[in-house]
Amino acid sequence: MEQLPLKPIKKVSGSVTLPGSKSLSNRILLLAALCDGVTEVRNLLDSDDIRHMLAALDVMGVKVELNDDKTVALVHGNGGQFKTPSEPLFLGNAGTAFRPLTAVLAATQGKFTLTGEPRMEERPIGHLVDALDALGADVTYLKNEHYPPLDIVGKKLQGGTVEIDGSISSQFLTALLMAAPIFDGDSEIKISGELVSKPYIDITLGVMRQFGVVVEHDNYQVFYVKGQQGYTSPKSIMVEGDASSASYFVAAAAIAGGEIEINGVGKSSVQGDIGFAKVMEQVGAKIEWFDEKLIVKKGQLMGVDIDANAIPDAAMTLATVALFAEGKTAIRNIYNWRVKETDRLYAMATELRKVGAEVVEGEDFIEITPPEEFKLAEIDTYNDHRIAMCFSMVSVGGQPVTINDPGCTAKTFPTYFDVLASISHH
Ligand SMILES: O=C(O)C1=C[C@@H](OP(=O)(O)O)[C@@H](O)[C@H](O)C1
Numbered sequence: 447m448e449q450l451p452l453k454p455i456k457k458v459s460g461s462v463t464l465p466g467s468k469s470l471s472n473r474i475l476l477l478a479a480l481c482d483g484v485t486e487v488r489n490l491l492d493s494d495d496i497r498h499m500l501a502a503l504d505v506m507g508v509k510v511e512l513n514d515d516k517t518v519a520l521v522h523g524n525g526g527q528f529k530t531p532s533e534p535l536f537l538g539n540a541g542t543a544f545r546p547l548t549a550v551l552a553a554t555q556g557k558f559t560l561t562g563e564p565r566m567e568e569r570p571i572g573h574l575v576d577a578l579d580a581l582g583a584d585v586t587y588l589k590n591e592h593y594p595p596l597d598i599v600g601k602k603l604q605g606g607t608v609e610i611d612g613s614i615s616s617q618f619l620t621a622l623l624m625a626a627p628i629f630d631g632d633s634e635i636k637i638s639g640e641l642v643s644k645p646y647i648d649i650t651l652g653v654m655r656q657f658g659v660v661v662e663h664d665n666y667q668v669f670y671v672k673g674q675q676g677y678t679s680p681k682s683i684m685v686e687g688d689a690s691s692a693s694y695f696v697a698a699a700a701i702a703g704g705e706i707e708i709n710g711v712g713k714s715s716v717q718g719d720i721g722f723a724k725v726m727e728q729v730g731a732k733i734e735w736f737d738e739k740l741i742v743k744k745g746q747l748m749g750v751d752i753d754a755n756a757i758p759d760a761a762m763t764l765a766t767v768a769l770f771a772e773g774k775t776a777i778r779n780i781y782n783w784r785v786k787e788t789d790r791l792y793a794m795a796t797e798l799r800k801v802g803a804e805v806v807e808g809e810d811f812i813e814i815t816p817p818e819e820f821k822l823a824e825i826d827t828y829n830d831h832r833i834a835m836c837f838s839m840v841s842v843g844g845q846p847v848t849i850n851d852p853g854c855t856a857k858t859f860p861t862y863f864d865v866l867a868s869i870s871h872h
């Protein structure tokens with residue numbers, strides 16, 4: 447296994463340009479494929495999660511031309527006339543590929559098998575499949591009930607009134623919303639359970655709007671989508687920078703100072719994870735807000751107690767910021783950390799203890815008290831990009847640390863450690 451020893455960092459300064467948002471990239475690619483005609487996608491993310499979506503589109507007969515650094519794509523949409531692939535669609539551990547493709551393929555002609563990495567087979571999809579079943583779709587579990595891999599025999603779906611449980615992942619609702627405009631009739635989608643990760647639904651509705659589909663809703667409880675609409679290509683579309691990826695640089699500047707300019711997200715961001723910068727202001731970071739840029743400086747950091755349900759990905763970064771804040775930090779209402787790339791509550795608690803923090807791991811929360819004395823540790827990353835990126839904060843705080851399997855950042859940010867090195871002073 448590769449290991450990356452990180453030396454203590456004294457100061458960070460300079461400027462970073464964020465790679466494109468994972469959430470936007472995969473939504474845009476799929477909707478562009480469902481259009482007739484060509485869509486130019488600019489600032490596309492080049493990472494594993496996007497590669498899996500691109501590979502799936504390729505074997506289903508959607509032509510996508512990429513520029514040399516794979517950040518501009520010309521997607522030749524074929525109106526959703528997907529070719530039945532001769533082999534299973536392997537989607538890695540990309541939730542933003544697996545869930546939306548499940549719903550869209552269930553509603554288009556063809557036969558598809560969707561598989562993924564071993565961890566994908568442990569990530570639930572039952573709430574989405576239940577809703578698709580209720581709409582008359584033909585989706586079969588190939589191994590364990592409620593989990594991938596899946597067999598899908600796609601067909602025209604009529605729509606109608608359907609319930610979907612929103613309490614484990616917002617991606618199930620996102621998937622159903624993205625498929626609903628290609629149903630034959632209108633849909634009324636009712637949420638059961640408390641809808642988690644709500645800002646991701648705004649990302650979905652925003653991208654659908656850019657592709658010509660307007661969804662009405664009653665306070666995120668009932669969604670109304672007209673059938674037989676199809677999507678209309680915006681011709682050219684820009685992916686804004688990844689707000690979850692921004693969290694590491696916001697945190698680094700807040701911990702180690704100097705000043706960092708973060709280009710690609712700002713006050714006009716459509717991504718909920720921009721809310722992490724607001725949380726960091728509460729923690730003590732000094733932030734200047736521009737439309738598509740942030741300038742962040744160090745501050746006196748204090749532990750906070752927050753409900754992080756709306757920002758599950760970026761909130762992980764707060765768990766390592768907590769190592770350098772005064773007093774206790776509590777991150778609450780994050781049960782679904784347990785069903786992501788790994789059981790993130792367990793993994794975070796375990797690795798934070800290795801560096802000397804006192805940690806309480808609750809069923810849906812984590813409380814962190816910073817170490818009295820840091821311990822030299824090798825951090826296991828559980829094939830979870832965010833654990834690897836979060837624990838680089840230990841070095842940002844002036845402590846040496848070793849990151850095991852640093853290559854796992856390829857899921858969303860393959861160049862992360864190079865970018866961090868480019869702003870680091872030892
Ligand atoms: O829709 C999306 O793009 C995402 C939704 C969130 O998942 P959940 O809704 O499962 O919390 C988030 O954690 C994931 O990284 C991306």
Ligand SMILES: C=C(OP(=O)(O)O)C(=O)O
Pocket residue numbers: 539540541542759786787832858
């Ligand atoms: C939860 C994540 O990914 P996915 O899109 O696979 O759910 C993540 O990127 O933190």
